[in-house]
Amino acid sequence: MTRLYASVAGVAVAAMLGATAYVALKPSGDDVFAQCRAGSVAGGSGSIGGPFTLVSETGETVTDADVITRPSLLYFGYTFCPDVCPADNVRNAEAVDLLIEQGHKVQPVFISVDPERDTPEVMAEFTEYMHEDMLGLTGSPEQVKAASTAYRTFYRKQPSDDEFYLVDHSTFSYLVLPEHGFVEFFRREETPEAMAERIGCFVDAAGA
Known part of the structure; x- marks a missing residue:
């Protein structure tokens, strides 16, 4: 129970820190995806x-x-994550x-922030x-850090003397x-249905 609580608390703090990168603003008028966005970056x-x-x-x-x-x-996470990462990746898979039912082929990608074990x-x-169809990506600590920095994500290994950190x-x-590169982000409270609707809008607008 202690391990589970620590993980949930840690992810909650990380999510709040990561959220500082985003603000909810009205999309600009020259944005081809304006009708699809829930906010702006x-x-x-x-x-x-x-x-x-x-x-x-x-x-x-x-x-x-x-x-x-x-x-x-x-999605950036790690395989040893006891609850959040599996739940989020299941949501993304759903x-x-x-989207497949709508005729859109979208690839789910899972990028590890724990290259030591992953x-x-x-x-x-x-x-x-x-x-x-999910693709897993890992790499050296330097490669993972560079990818995380590019997407402005946050991760931090908790202090531990054993392998179960x-x-x-x-x-x-x-x-x-x-x-187009990055076009939208989704918070973890969003449902598969809401995500599919918005992603479908982006894909249609891009003609992808």
């Missing part, structure tokens, strides 16, 4: 995302150009399945359980389109 959507180099669950070094070949839903093999096992982290999911 402080500094503009161009301030989120960008190039990254990571290692796929098959052990291959990949870049963002290799990964974002279709609309993608990115949204992806709803080897490609561990990531493959986790993503296979979550969704057949927890990692505080932010909990946003990010919609990224091949020709």
Whole structure:
């Protein structure tokens, strides 16, 4: 119970810290996705995302150009996370399945913030359980940090003397389109249905 409580408390703090990167503003009139947005990003959507180099669950070094070949839903977390990450990834997988029913093929992507334990093999096992199309990405600590910094996410390993440490982290999911980059974020309280509706709007507006 102590471990579970610590994880929930840590993620809650991380989510609040990560939330400082965003503000709810009316979209600008020249935004092609204006009708789809629930809010705007402080500094503009161009301030989120960008190039990254990571290692796929098959052990291959990949870049963002290799990964974002279709609309993608990115989530930063870790496989040892006892509750939040599994719940969020299940929610994302459900949204992806709803989008498939609408004729939209969106790839769920899970990026580890715990490269010490999340080897490609561990990531493959986790993503296979979550969704057949989910792609797991890990890498060196430097690669993971660079990707996290690009997406303005937060993570921090809790002090521990054993292998069962927890990692505080932010909990946003990010919609990224091949020709547009990052376009929208989703908080963890959003339902699969609400996510699918908004993502479908973005995909239609982009002609993807």
